[in-house]
Amino acid sequence: MGQEDAFTGxxxxxxxxxxxxxxxxPHDTNPLAFYPKAVVCGATAGxxxxxxxxxxxxxxxxxxxxxxxxxxxIIKLTGTTATPLIALKE
Numbered sequence: 001m002g003q004e005d006a007f008t009g010x011x012x013x014x015x016x017x018x019x020x021x022x023x024x025x026p027h028d029t030n031p032l033a034f035y036p037k038a039v040v041c042g043a044t045a046g047x048x049x050x051x052x053x054x055x056x057x058x059x060x061x062x063x064x065x066x067x068x069x070x071x072x073x074i075i076k077l078t079g080t081t082a083t084p085l086i087a088l089k090e
Contacts (some may be wrong), residue, residue, distance in 0.1 A: 003073065004034035006090045018088035026077040026085065036087035039068045039075065050077030 018037060026049075040050065041062035049059045050072035060068055062082045075085060 002060060006034065014034065016090065018090065020089040021086050022089065024075050024085035024087050026075045026080045028076050028078050029074070030072050032075065032087060034087070035071045035073065036089060037071065038088045039072065040086040040088060041066050041068070041082040042084035042086060044081075044083045046081030046083065047079060048082050048085065049076040050074065050078065072080050 016037075021040075021049065022033070024032065027080060035053065039050075041048070041064055043064050044059070045063045045066075047059050048062055048068060049057065051057050051074040053071070053073045057076070058072070059079050062068055067088075
């Protein structure tokens with residue numbers, strides 16, 4: 001089963017408020033169940049290692065409460081120290 005993408009067909013740059021969200025359990029190879037509209041760092045600042053839909057790996061620094069406006073396919077366990085992480089859905 002592939003990843004759900006609720007934003008297929010939406011223009012890029014669309015800004016809306018999330019009505020649903022899910023806690024993220026980082027894993028080095030398992031994709032998220034859906035492509036989030038963004039990722040939020042909960043209480044502890046740190047790094048978030050992400051893999052894009054196209055396979056590019058990047059590591060971002062997030063402060064507690066900060067929103068990361070990316071749509072990763074995978075949030076890696078290796079290299080991720082920010083906790084908890086919450087994926088925003090439509």
